[in-house]
Amino acid sequence: MKKSLWSFGTREVVFAAIGAALYGVLSYATNMLQIPGAGNVAIRPAVAIPMFFGVAFGPIVGFISGILGNIIGDLLSGYGFWPWWDLANGLMGFFPGLIYLGIKNFKDTSDILKAEGMVIVGVLVGIGVAAISELWVSGVDFATTVSMNFIPSVTTNLVNGLILVPILMVAYSAIQARSGR
Amino acid sequence: MIANFGYRPHQSILEKIDPRARWIFAFCMLFSIVLFWDLRILSVFFVITLIQFFVSKVTWQETKRAWIFILVLSSIMIFINTIITGVETVGGTIRGGTPLFSLKIPLFETFYVLTVERLWFALTQYLRIISIASLFIILPFTMDPRLYGVTFKGLGFPDKLAYTMDLAFRFIPTIARDFNVTLDAQRARGFEIDKGKMNIFQRIRRMAPLMVPVTMNSILAGEDIANAMDLRCFGLKKRSWIENLHFKTGDFVLIGFSILILVVSLYLRFGLNLGDFWMPGMS
Amino acid sequence: MQTPHSPLPLVVENLTFRYERRELPAIKNISFSIQPGQIILLAGSSGCGKTTLMRCINGLAPTIYKGEMSGKISVFGHDVTQLSLLQLSQHVGTLLQDPERQIVASHVLNEVAFGLENLGVPRLRILQRVDKTLEYLGIDHLKYKETFKLSGGEKQKVALAGVLVMEPKLLLLDEPLASLDPASAAEALKLFKRLAEDGISILLVEHRVEDVLAIEPDLIMFMEDGEITYQGDVKGFLEIADFSKVKLPAEIVAQRAKSIQFPQRTRSFEPDTSSELLRFENVSFQYRQDLPLTLKNINFSIHKGEITAILGHNGAGKTTLVKHALGLLKPTSGTVYLDGKDTRKMTIAEAAHTIGYVFQSPTQMLFAPTVEQELTFGPQNLGFSKEEIQKNVDWAIQTVHLEGEKQTPPLALSFGQQKRVSIASVLSMKSRILMMDEPTAGQDYWNYHSFMSSILDMPGYDAILFITHDLDLAIAYANRVILMANGQIIRDGAPEEVLKDISTLEKAHVLPTSLLSLNLKLLPKTKKFLRAELLANFI
Secondary structure (H helix, E strand, O other), rough: OOOOOOOOOHHHHHHHHHHHHHHHHHHHHHHHHHOOOOOEEEOHHHHHHHHHHHHHHHHHHEEEEEEEHHHHHHHHHHHOHHHHHHHHHHHHHHHOOHHHHHHHHHHHHHHHHHHHHHHHHHHHHHHHHHHHHHHHOOOOOOHHHHHHHHHHHHHHHHHHHHHHHHHHHHHHHHHHHHOOO | OOOOOOOOOOHHHHHOOOOOHHHHHHHHHHHHOOOOEHHHHHHHHHHHHHHHHHHHOHHHHHHHHHHHHHHHHHHHHHHEEEEEHHOHHHHHHHOOOOOOEEEOOOOOEEEEEEEEHHHHHHHHHHHHHHHHHHHOOOOOHHOOHHHHHHHHHOOOOHHHHHHHHHHHHHHHHHHHHHHHHHHHHHEEEEEOOOOOOOOOHHHOOOHHEEEHHHHHHHHHHHHHHHHHHHHHOOOOOOOOOOOOOOOHHHHHHHHHHHHHHHHHHHHHHOOOOOOOOOOOOOO | OOOOOOOOEEEEEEEEEEOOOOOOOOOOEEEEEEEOOEEEEOOOOOOOOOHHHHHHHHHHHHHOOOOOEEEEEEEEEEHHHHHHHHHHOOOOEOOOOOHHHHHOOOOHHHHHHHHHHHHHHHHHHHHHHHHHHHHHHOOHOOOEEEHHHHOOHHHHHHHHHHHHHOOOEEEEEEEEOOOOHHHHHHHHHHHHHHHEEEEEEEEEEEOOHHOOOOOOOEEEEEOOOEEEEEEOHHHHHHHHHHOOOOOOHHHHHHHHHHHOOOOOOOOOOOOOOEEEEEEEEEEEEOOOOOOOEEEEEEEEEEEEEEEEEEEEEOOHHHHHHHHHHHOOOOOOEEEEOOOOOEEHHHHHHHHHOEEEEEOOHHHOOOOOHHHHHHHHHHHHHHOOHHHHHHHHHHHHHHHHOHHHHHHOOOHHHHHHHHHHHHHHHHHHOOOOOEEEOOOOOOOOOOHHHHHHHHHHOOOOEEEEEEEEEOOOOOHHHHOEEEEEEEEEEEEEEEEEEEEEEHHHHHOOOOOOOEEEEEEEEHHHHHHHOHHHHHHHHOO
């Protein structure tokens, strides 16, 4: 079933598009539900979507779900276009995708832990890249970007991802048997 | 909830320009702006981006939300950077300087000094951020979402990747509708998003009844969609696109202008070593 | 091969297919052929192998669905295993069951052009062929519309256009009527007939046999457990077909059911007008001020012991009405009372104590890792005590007969079981009214009836309210019908009263069925409407 880490056929095109649309719409929708933000970084539970799509369908699908989903979310909210934050979201889906071939059973604890580990890597690298870009673009200093961008973003994305990715994985294990492709 | 794009025709010249040319312009400008900290050079970019903003005929009403979001966010960052932490800004360009006022910090036996230079630097930061924001903020309101796929195809992206964008746009209204149905279904089972006092972990777990059905439903639909696409020969050979884009003279002019800006900027910065922090009174 | 010059559109010989991950073959020894311009109806209940057979013909199996295939399929004289998907697509077109899951583009023009774009046909040629196809199907006015905003019937025509534009000479239709209301279904069938007259051969998979008979299929095949158990003309099929598995015309069922003992219902429903559960009083509603009224001056009450069908065409306002009953929407003017209380003054959670809603598609609400936890969700939200929750959940699981699946993830269950979980999730809240949206949608004919009968036999609720566009469902199960059209109630009363008048039905855009006419004919003897099998005693 799982062919290779980097294949990009019809199935991957479809799931990348679905992941992106889900991420975009859900982050817009949960934004509307007024979940109180911590500091300036809104809590976006939907960030678990690109992470999970990475784990379930591979790094390319995860990456596109994240980057395109974030673009869509910003388009829907009318926030414009912020390339370095889009890239950060792509990376948060990409790294969990690297474990794709290592996941045999989506409800097995050790497989879930593997995915969680990659979620942590993805968040650190992704947000790190965005924070460094912020250093360069806004001209703030290192202390500002660490305290204003890096720490709050890493915290909220990690909490969201670590809680919701396992829930999605367990749910997915139940429908896996029903999809025959 | 209705997930709608902000796009509507504005009858502006901007919409007559090929979207590919507009993306090239936006990115050339972005890369040029971030090279400089010189208020005089940044003012030129600021004027160009403002002109683009007004030419687009996008209204304040449409972009209000985004502007407030960006201004609040950047103000907090700049405030903290200027007042509290910003000692090492851009490689220490503005270390030292003219004190505006100073405050003795008890316990540490040091002085907190706010300098005139820091305030000028904050102004420069605003100018950069607002220029970049007005560059990108208008895009969703002035670019037809139907053209995203073919635009990126035209910018050299592979067929499958470009089509992924079109497909994602196709799913947006469906997923928004499914989300509403699921929200109604769970509310009818007594579910409330904000139920009394909950800690952050419980709050996030409470998203599961909404996120799981919508996600799993979409994944199940995905298989049928993939079949439908395979049956209609998706990805088997190089595809043609019925949406097509033609560069016109005006588009070439804009692309030329964009490249010129980038080249001149690079030359100023790296050839002549110009563009470091500047404020009135500095040579 | 009969005539070497024009080989048959489709010849299937001794076809057997087994999926890689299964032990037993999904289909066994299938043999049949189609002549040019023929319509073959393939009937059978879900899981009988229809879908697998289609996948073998259109090439998805074994190219994408891996497995072991034996026997031979030839399409216009070519062995399908020798053809690529690219070549095969020039001969065979497939319309999948749910047009919503077939449409890949945001706009009609792009959707219809999709296949030709993939073939790399030059842009102008594509545009010409798209125009020709849209015109042929009579939907040129939809060309620049967004696919999302189309009605179900329009979506299907657009999906069909996307297939026909590639000019296949053999068309596979997978339950094309399943997602359509009766009026659109009738229209779709006429269209299929026209395609056949224009020389396209059609393999039509459908369990609504009665509806398909209207276009006189040339041949009927019946499939069970992966094998074809009947292959022949319509007349012969009606004599032997299992009327509990496929939907046959009511007269035939009534004739043939004579010898069969039909079990009595265990629970009886007697309307008790003194006990009012829900009341709509002068309710009008509009979504926005600049939009027309969706509900116009609605008045009715629901009492204990009533099984009420709210019947109407798509867009009549049924769903908006249901949302008012649940408190999800509040009236623009007028009042909705639940158990005597104004819904404006109660939360949706409070409303759930009185009324529970089963949504059309169970996957839109199932999320928990086990059935038990799924059922706990509602009562927990309503603030029931721990013991009470456990008691209710255990009772609800028993009521829907899912004791064995307590720890199974609901998402892993079959559609029918999921449907029962969604009923149980409402029962566990002990709501007094059970409200359902198109309760039988997506179920095959056998499950349609077994599901409805089992609900009506369940204890634990006082009244049932369901919305549907299926006239036969109302006839067979309701003791009261509210007929809606254009946001208004145009008739309300016993089914025999409301449905006897054809002109009223026309006003509500409801098409009469064979079950209705037979019931009307026998009404002097029966005194009330019955399902076809029960009419047998009166003929």
